[in-house]
Amino acid sequence: MMLKRFEVSNFKQFNSLQWDFSKVRNYDFSMDCLAESPSGKFIKTALVYGRNSSGKSNLGFALFDIVQHLVDKVKKTDAYTYYANADHPNDPVKFSYTFLLDDKEVVYSYSKSSSIELTGETLLIDGKEVFSWDEKENIHSFENLSSFGFERLNFVYKDSKLSFLRYLANNSPLPENSTIRKLMDFVGSMLWFRRVDRGNSFMGLLSVTDHLDSFIISHRLTDKFEKFLNDHDVNERLKVAKSPDGREGLYFAHKQALPFFAVASSGTLALTVLFYWQESLRISKPSFIFMDEFDAFYHYEVAEKIFNLAKSLDIQCILTTHNTNLLTHANTRADCCFLLRDEKIKPFSDLTEREIREGNNLEKLFLSHEFER
Structure with a gap:
């Protein structure tokens, strides 16, 4: 189970951004950065680079917006205070997630007028619409619910602060193999965390914090x-x-x-946070991890150990960093390293006309601005 594609528009500094985790090159090295699925190979462990204020942290907040309204997990409300793009504050903020949940492709899209106010939602499973509603467009399409097994839904709904998907999941007896249950479980197990000078910070996965x-x-x-x-x-x-x-x-x-x-x-406190999550993962396994500025306090050799730990996990893990020492083909590959720039995120492999080979020095190419031309 994994995230295949993510799109967001009008959120914070992003007018429009798309991120495709299924765009994989045919390199034959660092295969442990990839995951296999019935639909092909996908990016499992990604490094995200970008200059200061390029939006790396906001990218993580965008990805985890879905946690804020779908599940009761630890939230980070201060990250969503200034929500819509400041140049278009009255336009809706839109999100779209494409998940691969076992043998099903699930697309969940929604719009918001604020961090807590939904204005529309659409859910598709293998291209078939389960439901769709949009207040602005006056769309209320719920007639397909019965064909997805929701004949007995106690349908008394319209609270724009409550997701209909959440309402559906919480008011229906869902079997273990239900795609909607798998979706809710995936979102409920997503984890974002970082260590910063002012303290530890995380959201998702757990319902309560712990010292x-x-x-x-x-x-x-x-x-x-x-x-x-x-x-x-x-x-x-x-x-x-x-x-x-x-x-x-x-x-x-x-x-x-x-x-x-x-x-x-x-640095020691940063290692403590890492140890806490490493041990917590044995108790509550996450579905998806975003580690923001994961190595800000680490020596480069320690950072490499942590990156290898992330690669050893059988889940998607995204790490933002400024550390160029990780850019070796023994560690990673050009299609798993991303540059966030000008509100767009692209893999290194798409940012050069050069054919990347195993013998290329990825760090040297990056430092020479090969991927910024």
Whole structure:
């Protein structure tokens, strides 16, 4: 199950943007960046580059808008305060997602007048319309519901703050193999996260937040966490101790114990977030991950380890970065590296007339602006 295509218009700085994950070249290296499906190969692990203010973070927020209105998971409402494009504030914001859910292609499109106010939705399964409504166009097409098994739906609906897809999923007995259930499960398991100076931030996947130290201590992961830090060149010992208020917490084990989260460096805290999600994934497996500025606090060798960890996951994972050291064909490939520029996102392979070969130095080509001409 994966995201095949994404489109957005009039969201924040994006007038119109399309992203196709099915556009794969016939390179015979770094195949672990791809996933196989009955419909062919798809991009599984992607790197997104772009200058400051090019929209890398907003791209992640656009992708995760679907989480905001379809499921009850951790949300990040501050990311959606300034919603519509400032040059067209009264025009609708439109999104379209094409998913491959086992053997079905599902297209879910919707429009909004604000982050919480829907103005229309359409759902297609294998090209057949399940339902469609649009207030502006005065469209209310629900007559196909019965052919998709919704004969007994208690149809009392029209609340523009409530998605009809969500209403449909929550008011119908859906069998395990239901395509709509698979869609809702996929969206409910999407995960966006990053580590920034002002703290940790994530949305999706979980219904409640958890303190990192509480998670590590309650799951008896202190020794494993210490080894994880040591493996990533943070050579410290850890212990669990009580603070003056009686709460258990993590400490650096010195003669004078030091509270972990008070004195740890930005890089160590970034590794802590990564460890938390690595262990959380064993409990609640995500369907799709977006890691924003994933290596902002990491040494380049640590960043490469993390990228290889992302590649080892059997789910789609998108990582935004400025780190050009990752641009080797041992790590990735030109059709899995994207440049976000001028409100468009394109793979490196589409941004040059040069035939990319395994022997090409991808980093050198990037730094020489080969993909910006």
